Amino acid sequence: xxxxxxxxxxxxxxxxxxxxxxxxxxxxxxxxxxxxxxxxxxxxxxxxxxxxxxxxxxxxxxxxxxxxxxxxxxxxxxxxxxxxxxxxxxxxxxxxxxxxxxxxxxxxxxxxxxxxxxxxxxxxxxxxxxxxxxxxxxxxxxxxxxxxxxxxxxxxxxxxxxxxxxxxxxxxxxxxxxxxxxxxxxxxxxxxxxxxxxxxxxxxxxxxxxxxxxxxxxxxxxxxxxxxxxxxxxxxxxxxxxxxxxxxxxxxxxxxxxxxxxxxxxxxxxxxxxxxxxxxxxxxxxxxxxxxxxxxxxxxxxxxx
Amino acid sequence: xxxxxxxxxxxxxxxxxxxxxxxxxxxxxxxxxxxxxxxxxxxxxxxxxxxxxxxxxxxxxxxxxxxxxxxxxxxxxxxxxxxxxxxxxxxxxxxxxxxxxxxxxxxxxxxxxxxxxxxxxxxxxxxxxxxxxxxxxxxxxxxxxxxxxxxxxxxxxxxxxxxxxxxxxxxxxxxxxxxxxxxxxxxxxxxxxxxxxxxxxxxxxxxxxxxxxxxxxxxxxxxxxxxxxxxxxxx
Numbered sequence: 458x459x460x461x462x463x464x465x466x467x468x469x470x471x472x473x474x475x476x477x478x479x480x481x482x483x484x485x486x487x488x489x490x491x492x493x494x495x496x497x498x499x500x501x502x503x504x505x506x507x508x509x510x511x512x513x514x515x516x517x518x519x520x521x522x523x524x525x526x527x528x529x530x531x532x533x534x535x536x537x538x539x540x541x542x543x544x545x546x547x548x549x550x551x552x553x554x555x556x557x558x559x560x561x562x563x564x565x566x567x568x569x570x571x572x573x574x575x576x577x578x579x580x581x582x583x584x585x586x587x588x589x590x591x592x593x594x595x596x597x598x599x600x601x602x603x604x605x606x607x608x609x610x611x612x613x614x615x616x617x618x619x620x621x622x623x624x625x626x627x628x629x630x631x632x633x634x635x636x637x638x639x640x641x642x643x644x645x646x647x648x649x650x651x652x653x654x655x656x657x658x659x660x661x662x663x664x665x666x667x668x669x670x671x672x673x674x675x676x677x678x679x680x681x682x683x684x685x686x687x688x689x690x691x692x693x694x695x696x697x698x699x700x701x702x703x704x705x706x707x708x709x710x711x712x713x714x715x716x717x718x719x720x721x722x723x724x725x726x727x728x729x730x731x732x733x734x735x736x737x738x739x740x741x742x743x744x745x746x747x748x749x750x751x752x753x754x755x756x757x758x759x760x761x762x
Numbered sequence: 763x764x765x766x767x768x769x770x771x772x773x774x775x776x777x778x779x780x781x782x783x784x785x786x787x788x789x790x791x792x793x794x795x796x797x798x799x800x801x802x803x804x805x806x807x808x809x810x811x812x813x814x815x816x817x818x819x820x821x822x823x824x825x826x827x828x829x830x831x832x833x834x835x836x837x838x839x840x841x842x843x844x845x846x847x848x849x850x851x852x853x854x855x856x857x858x859x860x861x862x863x864x865x866x867x868x869x870x871x872x873x874x875x876x877x878x879x880x881x882x883x884x885x886x887x888x889x890x891x892x893x894x895x896x897x898x899x900x901x902x903x904x905x906x907x908x909x910x911x912x913x914x915x916x917x918x919x920x921x922x923x924x925x926x927x928x929x930x931x932x933x934x935x936x937x938x939x940x941x942x943x944x945x946x947x948x949x950x951x952x953x954x955x956x957x958x959x960x961x962x963x964x965x966x967x968x969x970x971x972x973x974x975x976x977x978x979x980x981x982x983x984x985x986x987x988x989x990x991x992x993x994x995x996x997x
Contacts, residue, residue: 567967633926653940732865
């Protein structure tokens with residue numbers, strides 16, 4: 458039996474066969490390494506391992522892709538337990554606001570199921586409610602940033618805004634890593650836009666309704682006060698500013714960026730600087746995403762590093 | 763004309779060398795859909811398929827596809843803010859929202875125009891004859907169509923992009939379109955319609971993205987003959 462010939466034959470039907478094995482070099486190294494040890498007894502196992510990875514539902518995703526999906530999954534759990542808890546503890550101003558959060562929670566549960574399905578055995582364990590501390594005290598290790606987040610609607614919806622906008626930036630930042638797997642990329646994009654829909658709704662609730670002329674707008678204006686750090690409490694509070702630059706800032710600019718693909722949006726379209734920033738959301742790198750999210754887990758948890 | 767974002771030609775070549783089985787199935791399916799279109803198109807003498815503007819292939823094709831949709835949206839909102847609903851009965855909040863969205867869509871259109879340079883498709887002539895710009899429901903109903911379609915279009919086209927910078931650029935825009943879509947839906951369909959089963963699969967929480975071949979059919983309803991688009995290579 459010539460394993461190389463079999464793979465070559467598969468390639469005639471499925472030119473992507475090598476992509477399914479991570480890389481041509483890796484599969485041949487793998488086969489070369491086991492070559493001497495191959496016996497009739499071990500052969501079926503080798504085959505099963507090789508091809509279930511390539512084609513099976515329990516296949517192994519490249520580490521970079523799994524990392525992006527698992528970070529997304531952690532953020533989904535952060536949101537899920539937040540909304541789930543809040544629905545029983547927060548004093549909602551009306552049924553409409555409560556319903557909005559129920560709808561968002563339903564989507565987050567769907568995202569968790571979807572991401573777990575894509576990751577298979579590579580998915581992180583459910584961190585559970587006790588991993589999270591939404592007051593920002595990190596499990597009583599420091600003064601809470603938002604003591605009444607799970608009772609006061611205004612505080613709750615402020616923190617919600619931070620979570621959804623962090624989520625949108627995180628998915629956007631992770632998307633290029635997923636490009637080798639088009640189906641997973643599309644799934645992530647289909648979560649990304651739903652998170653943005655959530656953000657739009659949450660921001661409308663925060664300003665007092667869709668047709669309120671108060672702030673925030675449903676889109677991100679400038680850096681939403683991120684830069685006003687010195688001695689000031691920003692609109693979202695200390696330690697919770699998902700609108701600043703990531704690392705490196707050239708790849709992950711702050712939300713007040715007005716230059717896209719080398720084009721100055723404000724001058725090219727003769728619009729205000731604010732409108733130029735609103736028209737484009739910015740991606741964020743995993744490390745910066747985690748540093749924001751870390752504020753909301755107990756000190757003993759390392760899920761966000 | 764500046765051309766700051768050069769699409770990755772190297773990545774494009776590999777995709778055309780061979781036809782994976784999965785892609786073959788997609789081609790076969792698209793062929794069936796296309797046949798259906800041609801048959802239904804035969805009944806309509808006003809259609810002139812020879813004048814269709816094809817967006818092209820690879821990353822330039824995706825960018826031109828986006829450029830076409832942004833042209834449509836920018837033209838629509840430009841007409842909205844000049845229309846009788848906006849200048850008349852629209853509330854202050856509605857005016858602020860529609861003015862903002864107009865600015866965003868113009869920005870998107872102009873960016874693609876710059877980025878594509880001489881490789882861009884021609885200026886498209888919209889046909890908004892089905893929209894009553896004096897009527898709130900007609901204006902917001904059309905806005906909802908454009909915004910949801912835009913989101914579904916970007917999501918469905920991401921897989922055809924080879925250059926990571928282009929994917930990120932599309933990502934920067936699509937989330938803003940989704941913000942628009944969610945708010946406009948609330949205004950026209952009622953509270954808490956920011957997601958619903960027509961745009962999101964409520965069991966998976968996934969946006970119902972659309973492939974370019976489906977999107978162009980919707981977009982062409984708002985484009986004049988001679989400006990109708992096709993995306994025959996994006997499948």
